[in-house]
Every structure is written in structure tokens, then in C-alpha cells.
Amino acid sequence: MKEKPDKRNFFEDVYQVVRLIPRGRVSSYGAIASYLGSKGSARMVGWALIAAHPFSASQIPTHRVVNRLGLLTGKQHFDVPSAMQERLEQEGVRVQNDKVVDFDQLFWDPAKELL
DNA sequence: AATGTGACACAAT
DNA sequence: TATTGTGCCACAT
Secondary structure (H helix, E strand, O other): OOOOHHHHHHHHHHHHHOOOOOEEEEEEHHHHHHHHHHOOOOOHHHHHHHHHHHHHHOOOOOEEEOHHHHHEEHHHOOOHHHHHHHHHHHOOEEOOEEEEEOHHHHHHHHHHHHO
């Protein structure tokens, strides 16, 4: 039987990893992409989150995924732009000027933590 | 079928 | 140090 191509798998893979991000922690697109094997295709992770948008709010903590600089680049895609920052602060992550404070410290790398 | 767009990342200038 | 340009892969039109 022919199974579904890997395309679908990519999205699910992203969802899995994002879902594994501990509360109060954040990850980056590139880190996830690298972990999936598509090193450099961080954009696809972002796309996956957009596709996950309807899912995420209640299933996947997409607000814990930011760019490598700790900037909440995707907040604009939330129902409410401030929702992303609100949720992060609610989990103990301080956000200043749309950027995660101590991002380096809160950074959760699947390639290492999930090893 | 082909082109453009996109929640990024990195190298070069 | 900041800015610009290119690479990456999948989806939308």
C-alpha cells in the first residue's frame, strides 16, 4: 500500500516537536528545522505553524516558537498579536519589546534536550 | 505547470 | 555594526 508522502509527515513532525517544548521554555525555527533534518529550511517550520494555527491554540504551543533572535515574529499571525506575548509571560517567560528576555537561557533545543 | 510568497538563517558587503 | 542578498522547501494562486 502506498502511504502518504513525506510532506504530511513534515508538518506532523513539527507539531510533535513544538508540542514537546516544556512550559516556560522557547525554541527556534532553525533548531526545529535542523532537528527534522531540513537544516536551513526554517521557513517551512513557520509554514507548518501557520497550517497548525487552527490546531495550535488548543493543541500546539506555537507561541513558544520564535526566531533565533528571540523575536516574536509570528505574533502577528495570532488571533490577537498580543496573545503570543501574553501567553509567554503567563508561563514565566518575560518578553520585552517583542523579544524574549534571557532567550539564550530559555532556549530549548530539541537536538540537545530531546536527545 | 510555473511563479510568487513566506511565523527564518547565514554570508557577504 | 547594519543592511542586503541568497538559500531552503512547501503551499497558494
